[in-house]
Amino acid sequence: MENKTAKQLEEELLYSAKPVAELQPDTVALAEEFCRGYKQFLNESKTEREATALSTRMLQDAGYQLFEPGRRYEAGEKVYMVNRGKCVLAATIGREPLSAGIHMNMSHIDSPRLDLKQMPLYEDGGLALFKTHYYGGLRKYQWTAVPLALHGVLYKAGGERVDFCIGEREEDPVFCVTDLLPHLSREQNERTLRNGIRGEELNIVVGSLPIQDEGAKQKVKLFTMQLLNQQYGIVEKDFIRAEIEAVPAHKARDVGFDRGLIGAYGHDDRVEAYPALLAEIEVQSPRFTTLCVLTDKEETGSNGTTGLRGDYVFHFVQQLCAGQGADYVSCLMASKCLSSDVNAAFDPTFPEVNDRRNCAYAGKGVVLTKYTGSGGKSDTNDASAEMVAYIADLLDEAGVVWQIGELGKVDQGGGGTVAKFVAERNVDTIDIGVPVLSMHAPFELVAKTDVYMAYKAFAAFAAAEK
Ligand code: MN
Ligand code: MN
Numbered sequence: 001m002e003n004k005t006a007k008q009l010e011e012e013l014l015y016s017a018k019p020v021a022e023l024q025p026d027t028v029a030l031a032e033e034f035c036r037g038y039k040q041f042l043n044e045s046k047t048e049r050e051a052t053a054l055s056t057r058m059l060q061d062a063g064y065q066l067f068e069p070g071r072r073y074e075a076g077e078k079v080y081m082v083n084r085g086k087c088v089l090a091a092t093i094g095r096e097p098l099s100a101g102i103h104m105n106m107s108h109i110d111s112p113r114l115d116l117k118q119m120p121l122y123e124d125g126g127l128a129l130f131k132t133h134y135y136g137g138l139r140k141y142q143w144t145a146v147p148l149a150l151h152g153v154l155y156k157a158g159g160e161r162v163d164f165c166i167g168e169r170e171e172d173p174v175f176c177v178t179d180l181l182p183h184l185s186r187e188q189n190e191r192t193l194r195n196g197i198r199g200e201e202l203n204i205v206v207g208s209l210p211i212q213d214e215g216a217k218q219k220v221k222l223f224t225m226q227l228l229n230q231q232y233g234i235v236e237k238d239f240i241r242a243e244i245e246a247v248p249a250h251k252a253r254d255v256g257f258d259r260g261l262i263g264a265y266g267h268d269d270r271v272e273a274y275p276a277l278l279a280e281i282e283v284q285s286p287r288f289t290t291l292c293v294l295t296d297k298e299e300t301g302s303n304g305t306t307g308l309r310g311d312y313v314f315h316f317v318q319q320l321c322a323g324q325g326a327d328y329v330s331c332l333m334a335s336k337c338l339s340s341d342v343n344a345a346f347d348p349t350f351p352e353v354n355d356r357r358n359c360a361y362a363g364k365g366v367v368l369t370k371y372t373g374s375g376g377k378s379d380t381n382d383a384s385a386e387m388v389a390y391i392a393d394l395l396d397e398a399g400v401v402w403q404i405g406e407l408g409k410v411d412q413g414g415g416g417t418v419a420k421f422v423a424e425r426n427v428d429t430i431d432i433g434v435p436v437l438s439m440h441a442p443f444e445l446v447a448k449t450d451v452y453m454a455y456k457a458f459a460a461f462a463a464a465e466k
Helices: 004-014 027-044 048-061 219-232 238-239 269-280 310-324 328-334 385-397 419-423 448-462
Strands: 078-083 087-092 102-108 112-123 127-135 146-156 161-166 204-207 242-248 254-256 261-264 289-295 334-339 366-369 401-405 426-433 443-448
Touching: 027 048, 027 261, 027 328, 027 448, 048 078, 048 087, 048 146, 048 269, 048 289, 087 269, 087 310, 102 269, 102 448, 112 146, 112 219, 112 238, 127 219, 127 242, 146 238, 161 448, 204 219, 238 242, 261 448, 269 289, 269 334, 269 426, 269 443, 269 448, 289 310, 310 328, 334 385, 334 419, 334 448, 366 448, 385 426, 385 448, 419 426, 426 448, 443 448
Parallel strands: 102 289, 102 334, 334 426, 366 401
Antiparallel strands: 078 087, 087 289, 112 127, 112 242, 127 204, 146 161, 146 242, 254 261, 261 443, 366 426
């Protein structure tokens, strides 16, 4: 190292992540273009069912065929499958046999929200309201005094399906959870932030006018039910057979004078689902079979028939293997998986929760996360050095700007996503995703350049020759 200046040595020997816009100025415009489609996807898929329907249409338009168990698929063929209207699987058959492994990319399309209870409608104080039960880890106080839209599905007696979507069009009414005025919140102010708004206080105002009839006891409730009956032909008991979700009514918007960020509901985890889906659609005759999974129920722990603790993805892999006469176990052992989900971005207003040297920053590229979990690395897939090395090399070769990111300081809290459930099937898995500000809030922020780098990373993994 003779005659090298300290500056040269610094560049050669030391490492720190840098903004995408600094390393690759040209990608700012490409990211802007890519995110136009992403914002549209966000606006049209606020629930897992809507994301499934939209993704299915995109796959069909791209020539994907509905998967037929037992059939032998040839290299380059593209198939898809839908699980219960809430999850999508799409695969492109590789040139290698399935025993060489699959390149899996798993993201989720459910987001924190307020679900209606089974018997939601009631009247109190001259208002009609819906009782809710929150879904996922949300900070309850953030969900008051924001316009909400209702999305969902309901089955009438006899099986007829009714689809709901009210509050998204300009001319639609919206709905709202109320909060106390500052003048009368002295007692509420003494609560901890966690209990500032309690679960049973997340009640949505849905009506205020009474039915014009002296005989009724609950006139406002009855008028609301009459309107619903006229519009959808439903009666109160039908709510029991429904899944209706209250989500923020606003659309995705550019944020900042420079428009570098996108603010929206549901970045977690559409900000991976959309790039993953495009990467899957665009890959042509890959070496390894690709499998893009858009799953449900991540936000509640991945349980049930549509969550990744369940078997649905692995049943699909089994059937794919059976069609090719490949050994299922060998296929899993040789497979690799990206657990594609968001991470927390460093927030300068709350710097104390992160280790600045090991956290992710908005605008510095897609984030690789070796482990999530909490405490002494409990409840996590801790990706091996080999897996980190594999993906880091792959991203470097593809010109992807990436950074590392640990979720918060040690012992600050924690969290996790689907990685461990896939890894437990003996598949090498690593967390990767976009850093988010205000994660799980009604309006989350991401950097456009990071979204674009996620897409480039997923495309590189789908098309990887190693
Ligand atoms: Mn997520
Ligand atoms: Mn989440």
